[in-house]
Amino acid sequence: MLINSNLLNKYGAETVTVQPSETIFNEGDVPRCYYQIVSGRIKLNHYDEDGKEIIQSVLIPGQSVCELMLFVEEKYPVNAETLLPCEIQKISKKGFFQLLDENPDVSMDVNRFLSERLYQKFIMMQHNLSLRPDVRLIGVFNYFKSYSDQKEKYSYEIDLTRKQLASITGLRIETVIRTIKKMDSEGILQLKNSKIFY
Template identity: 25%
Template sequence: MNNLSYLLETCPNHIKKDFLNISFDTFDKILIQNEDANFVYIIKKGKAKVYSLTSTGIKYLERIYSEYELFGELEVFINKPILNYVEALEPCEVIKIPKDCFLEWIKYDSNFSLYINIQLSHKLYTTSINSKANIVYPLKHRLIFFLWRFLDEHNLNAIHKDLLVEGIGSNIRSVNRIIKELVSDNIIDYNKGFIKVKDMNKLINIVFSYNYNDNTIELLNKN
């Protein structure tokens, strides 16, 4: 059983009586960058993407949340505006937890408090690793790494180009150039905006030829 699923099930009724069950359609914004942080969210069903939007209009994909993952806690803890957009990738069922209920749950349940601290530490650590990778490695390397990691993590065989552009925080022209190179090298197929890997073993060999250290590969693969 997912740890958060169990903690939610054992949350005292006097705390969770004010939890709200809400639904979002695909492309609905669950959180909006720079708005006030008044709630924490748990996804019960579906997937949502977390991304930031730069002043130049470039989207940068931070991560994707799946069932029984929690978000919004960072801003609630420090009483700061929402840092990133969270958008439904598919129809989602979400538990919306008022700020005061979330903080009371933290104080009441030491196991829940420990869980939140571990999750926050993991997010901050992997964000730091990603920042270093974005500085050190060329765009083509980052694109191939993201493609491999995303398809493997979500058990997919294709990804839309728009999500790939957001995943590496680049512009469409640069991504199109790299896609053409990978098609020419017979590594991927590209059709109507969707990218499908033709030879995953070849892609993996390219990834491990980048000389990422073991810690970087392990952490980025879990992000």
């Protein structure tokens, strides 16, 4: 967990249960709370001018949801939608900043997490500029694997659908499917019962 659950509770956090395909916040909403995932997965997305979904990220337990928006006077640039049933700890912006003020070590942990996430995001964006679909996919795989303790080759399961991978990379689903098969044959990843291990 980015921030200890008991510490969040001490500063007024509540735990909410959210069903799949529900919205935590919408693009254009004003950030008012800090959200931390206890269980489940949440995607951050937006829709382009043609109505095509672009997935910015998929967040897992222990991660926070768009916490950096609490530090600026801007509206959310993305939607946050649940992919699975989720338990989320939610604390007001005021409570969150009080927690950081009174716990400098936690504040440092949050800064470190933000810096790491931004670094990995920059790397993924660089990969997404490539014309090669395998380079784009490797960028996404490295991004998600960086938040895991699984560092060995083929040890990390990419828990994303081919459609979600297409939305993240800007590739067509057919291209993602074809490229993943090619990457499997080249030993870059392993396919086991259609699941991707990287």
